[in-house]
Amino acid sequence: MSDVNFRELRHAPAMPVNFAKAVMRARVKPGKNPQLPNVGLRLNDVGLDAGHLAAYRKVCGFSDDGRLPVTYPHIHAFPLHMALMMEDGFPFPAMGLVHVRNSITQYRPIAEREQLNIKCYLGNLTQVEKGYEFSIFTVVSTGGERVWASESVNFFRGGGSGVKADKGSRGTPEPVTDAIEWKVPGNTGRRYGAVSGDRNPIHLYPLTAKLFGFKRQIAHGMWSKARALGQLQHELPEEAFTVAVQFKVPMFIPATVKFAREEKDGGLDFRVVAKDGVKPHLTGQLRPV
Known part of the structure; x- marks a missing residue:
């Protein structure tokens, strides 16, 4: 820098x-x-x-x-x-x-x-x-x-x-069981776009999303991260921490998805997955610094 x-x-x-x-x-x-x-x-x-x-x-x-x-x-x-x-x-x-x-x-x-x-x-x-x-x-x-x-x-x-990166051995993830269900309305992209300024057409309407090759609009990745941390708000540390996420399969909206979390390595791991409990939209890790 x-x-x-x-x-x-x-x-x-x-x-x-x-x-x-x-x-x-x-x-x-x-x-x-x-x-x-x-x-x-x-x-x-x-x-x-x-x-x-x-x-x-x-x-x-x-x-x-x-x-x-x-x-x-x-x-x-x-x-x-x-x-x-x-x-x-x-x-x-x-x-x-x-x-x-x-x-x-x-x-x-x-x-x-x-x-x-x-x-x-x-x-x-x-x-x-x-x-x-x-x-x-x-x-x-x-x-x-x-x-x-x-x-x-x-x-x-x-x-x-x-050249493929070596990602190690990854088995099929277990379906989430102890999960919270979210209903994600079809206007979520427009509402988040209004406050974030990110009005990318792929997030707004089915027609505008189709112009870019999507079957209908998809949720913003940073909305998914924010929504997950909103779910965890009262568990966040007072001291310094890092929260990292990986954006996976696009979330077509409207949608019903599931949020799951587990304690791990002194912090939390969490996932946002499709209604089937397997297909991942977001994976995340929260750890103290």
Whole structure:
């Protein structure tokens, strides 16, 4: 991060502008030797809107406890993520990327009246079997104290190495038994899009999703993570912890899904699976730091 050239922003990038640029860059190709631009974005003194926070809590299942939901800073970082992918020299089309993994470390609970300083930058470009993966890193501080950090791993399909990664021996997962059932309405993508700014057409309506090859709209991955942590809200540690998730099979909505958790290695493992109790939409691990 020390070599990143950070640019200070006066206000958050407008998401409609970001999406318009993404459409214009839809034909960008990575070439044979893609490189990430050595840039970062910084946005200071981000004040939080009570109405926006309440809407986020409602759609993601968090209760009002005077603290920010652990996934909430991502909402304020996402416009910076999009803006980074609009930078000159960024080698991939943003509309063709898939969010495959996300890890958040919360160093302490964040009070809802604290102002946030946010910085984001790119890194870890890796060629994988079927394409490329890269990370967007985010660090959030308040009053000079680092309180939150994340890594969002995105995948571009195409130009891969063809070499399969050794994932070890993985048996068929046991169906969940002690699970909580969620009913996920068909408007979840529109409701989450309204508070997150992520109005990607694949999340909105059956027709707009079909334009991109989906049979109907799918839930946002970060909504699934937030909803899982909303379910676990009263079990989250007071001390520092990391919660990592892997996004698996898309969740077509409306849907009935199941949430299961178990204590493991001093923390929690959790899953969001289809109604059959097996097909995974999300797997996650929460561990103390």
